[in-house]
Amino acid sequence: MFEIFASLGEALALIGGADPALAGIVVLSLELSLAAAVAGAAIGLPLGALIAVGRFPGRRTLIVTLNALLGLPSVVVGLVVYLLLSRAGPLGSLGILFTPAAIVVAQTLLVAPIVAALARQVAEDAWREYEEQLTSLGVSRLRAVPTILWDARFSLLTVVLAGFGRAASEVGAVMIVGGNIDGVTRVMTTAIALETSKGDLPLALALGAILILVVLAVNAGVFAIREWSARRHG
Amino acid sequence: MAERASFLVEARGVSVALGGTLALDRASLRLEPGPRTVVLGANGAGKSVLLRTLHGLIAPTAGVVAWGDVDGRPARQAMVFQRPVMLRRSALANIGYALAVNGVAEPQRSRRAAAALARVGLTALAGRPARVLSGGEQQRLALARAWSLEPEVLFLDEPTASLDPGATAEVERVIASFAAEGTRIVMTTHNLGQARRLADEIVFIHAGRVTERTAADRFFVQPGSTEASLFLQGEIPW
Amino acid sequence: MVMNLPRAFRHFGLAGIAAAAAATTLLAVPPARAADRYITVASTTSTEQSGLFKQLLPEFEKASGIEARVVALGTGQALDMGRRGDADVLFVHDQVAEEKFVSDGYGVKRFEVMYNDFVIVGPREDPAKTRGGDVVAGLKAIAAARAPFASRADKSGTHAAELRYWKAAGMDMAKDKGPWYRETGSGMGPTLNTASGMNAYALTDRGTWLNFKNRGDLVILVEGDKRLFNQYGVMLVNPAKHAHVKQEAGRKFIDWLVSPAGQSAIAAYKIGGEQLFFPNAKPGG
Structure with missing residues (x-):
């Protein structure tokens, strides 16, 4: 217990010290996780809404698969992306293994199913409410997808945040495809793993506390925006 | 403008099975241009299903719904529901959305949306998010949205059932003025006073069948069937 | 900006959203930090966790203008990375496996660098x-x-x-x-x-x-x-197997490690006054 309090003190000292290396890691973590959340949302939101609104063969199978993908082990995703991006792999010529882009690719693959599965539920609820009215107005199911996404935007913001949280907390895949290269692909989680490896548990815990604070700040900010606009729009 | 069509919409022997029960049972109804029709009937008689089937929201299990031509194209139609569903955007944008979906481009879209708002007296609330409007305002907005599509037939399913008397009066006034301009009104209601105020003719529906179609002034004095007279006495005939 | 979004939706639909997202992604991913000239070095966790690279790499970068990016793995994994062509240089410590790596044609030549x-x-x-x-x-x-x-x-x-x-x-x-x-x-x-x-x-x-x-x-x-005693070796991944290997920059890294400058930098790394790695490069490998 004492160690945890000591770590919190160390976390505060680290923040107060404004260590540029640490700041770089925090900023990189935020950038990559946000990029993955945005990319995951760009894939997951339309996909989730399409599944919610659409009627096509295999829809149920797709829903079950999607829900199962929520538990996708990140190490597996990391390995698959590694093998794809490896020079010996099909996408090796891109040469992005062990770069931030590789991290975003892996995180996006982890985020997209979460966003799609949660967005499907949100969109399905919205569709239940809107179906009759939109059909009456002559809106096709395909045309309803962007309409529903836009109308459920406040709820979907939370969904995207969940995706961001997964990306920011991700370590297994990021370690494999990023390589935890100092100053290039070292993010908060892999830095924590490294310090844990070095047995510097207080520093690792302090970094963990900072990661939680950063994620908390992002969540609080988005929550405030969401509350404000939701109140305005009803 | 609708005068040239011999009929606007017609149901011919339409049956609709919903969840194992027959909500409509070989119902037939031919709507010509002209009078304001109010569909009456007990709860569960099939009023809403009839409107939705005519409107095209429910596919008939048997029989056909046919649309007449107006100016060489199928008659335009719109529907207003008991609970208006508004999109999370401004009142004006809700109308603009409906117009955009129906292929109305700018600048006509903005012009027609603004005109529709003015038509129901909501110009002052044009920029207000639609979902924070009162129930009555939302229903008038729904009427404006429907009207903006220039329908020859306007279906209204219990349009005032969730409204207070003041808002009900406003909505009735708007419906009456649409009708006066030539829009064919087909509505359901539970409110017999409203039916008296708005109906030129009554279509009475019982157990999924259209059992009577009578001029309104006659229907309320001398209904043509036992079920209808029991209904008017406020009794449920089963 | 927020209020303009519905319009963007109307005009561009899903393609617009996807394009905007892609643009955001590209903007958010920072470009390679240092110069375009960098090599990927597969090394071992023990070397990384000892802190040696923190001392060594900046000196090499200063001397050559080349950034060395270290991915730290077990020696077995590092050798595998080399076999797949995902690293330019290997800096590991398993002499038997390293010699096999070179004789199998995956590495060019093995140089001894140091031991701990x-x-x-x-x-x-x-x-x-x-x-x-x-x-x-x-x-x-x-x-x-x-x-x-x-x-x-x-x-x-x-x-x-x-x-x-x-x-x-x-x-x-x-x-x-x-x-x-x-x-x-x-x-x-x-x-x-x-x-x-x-x-x-x-x-x-x-x-x-x-x-x-x-x-x-x-x-x-x-x-x-x-x-x-634990001998470390360094090898260039064979460009004959993987054409993209940055052989010139990779060779510079190896040459520097075995040069007097590199060797003394290794000897200079101490924790609590204790020297961790003992340079023992032989002239000519």
């Missing part, structure tokens, strides 16, 4: 009575006492060395391991964390140990045996 040494750490009370300067005797004592021993078991250079010492002690760990022999399947640091938690013995390189903070009750018990 392994130590056996264990509980201060040393229940198995291993203390001394003989690694084989120490391991025999651990096995005899069935005292808990944490093994990397991750095909790393350290793991390979450990298995060789057990063999010298007359034990084949594939067959002879008992419940006291705990295979962590992880890097040096995590294995030391495990050993510290269980108060177990473990074989570790001295560098990682000196940099390791969560020691608990563990101390160095066996050290100084000549057999515990």
Whole structure:
């Protein structure tokens, strides 16, 4: 217990010290996780809404698969992306293994199913409410997808945040495809793993506390925006 | 403008099975241009299903719904529901959305949306998010949205059932003025006073069948069937 | 901006959203930090965790203008990375495997760079009575006492060395391991964390140990045996196998490591006044 309090003190000292290396890691973590959340949302939101609104063969199978993908082990995703991006792999010529882009690719693959599965539920609820009215107005199911996404935007913001949280907390895949290269692909989680490896548990815990604070700040900010606009729009 | 069509919409022997029960049972109804029709009937008689089937929201299990031509194209139609569903955007944008979906481009879209708002007296609330409007305002907005599509037939399913008397009066006034301009009104209601105020003719529906179609002034004095007279006495005939 | 979004939706639909998202993604991913000139070095966790690279790489970068990006793995994984062409240079410590790597044509030539040494750490009370300067005797004592021993078991250079010492002690760990022999399947640091938690013995390189903070009750018990010396080699991945290997920059890195400048930089790295790595490059490899 004492160690945890000591770590919190160390976390505060680290923040107060404004260590540029640490700041770089925090900023990189935020950038990559946000990029993955945005990319995951760009894939997951339309996909989730399409599944919610659409009627096509295999829809149920797709829903079950999607829900199962929520538990996708990140190490597996990391390995698959590694093998794809490896020079010996099909996408090796891109040469992005062990770069931030590789991290975003892996995180996006982890985020997209979460966003799609949660967005499907949100969109399905919205569709239940809107179906009759939109059909009456002559809106096709395909045309309803962007309409529903836009109308459920406040709820979907939370969904995207969940995706961001997964990306920011991700370590297994990021370690494999990023390589935890100092100053290039070292993010908060892999830095924590490294310090844990070095047995510097207080520093690792302090970094963990900072990661939680950063994620908390992002969540609080988005929550405030969401509350404000939701109140305005009803 | 609708005068040239011999009929606007017609149901011919339409049956609709919903969840194992027959909500409509070989119902037939031919709507010509002209009078304001109010569909009456007990709860569960099939009023809403009839409107939705005519409107095209429910596919008939048997029989056909046919649309007449107006100016060489199928008659335009719109529907207003008991609970208006508004999109999370401004009142004006809700109308603009409906117009955009129906292929109305700018600048006509903005012009027609603004005109529709003015038509129901909501110009002052044009920029207000639609979902924070009162129930009555939302229903008038729904009427404006429907009207903006220039329908020859306007279906209204219990349009005032969730409204207070003041808002009900406003909505009735708007419906009456649409009708006066030539829009064919087909509505359901539970409110017999409203039916008296708005109906030129009554279509009475019982157990999924259209059992009577009578001029309104006659229907309320001398209904043509036992079920209808029991209904008017406020009794449920089963 | 927020209020303009519905319009964007109307005009561009999903394609617009996707394009905007892609643009955001590209903007958010920072470009390569330093110069375009960088090489990827596959090395070992023990080297990384000893802190050596933090000292070495900036000096190389200053001398050459080339950034060396280190991915730290077990030696087995690092060699595999080289075989797949995902690294330009390997900097590892398993001489037998390295020589096979080169003779299989995956590496160009192996240069010896430096050595450090392994130590056996264990509980201060040393229940198995291993203390001394003989690694084989120490391991025999651990096995005899069935005292808990944490093994990397991750095909790393350290793991390979450990298995060789057990063999010298007359034990084949594939067959002879008992419940006291705990295979962590992880890097040096995590294995030391495990050993510290269980108060177990473990074989570790001295560098990682000196940099390791969560020691608990563990101390160095066996050290100084000549057999515990741990030779590091460096190799360029063969451009004949992988055409994209940055051979010029990679060669510069290798040349610098074995040059007097590189060798003295290695010797200069100390923790608590203690030198961790001993340069021993031979002229001409």
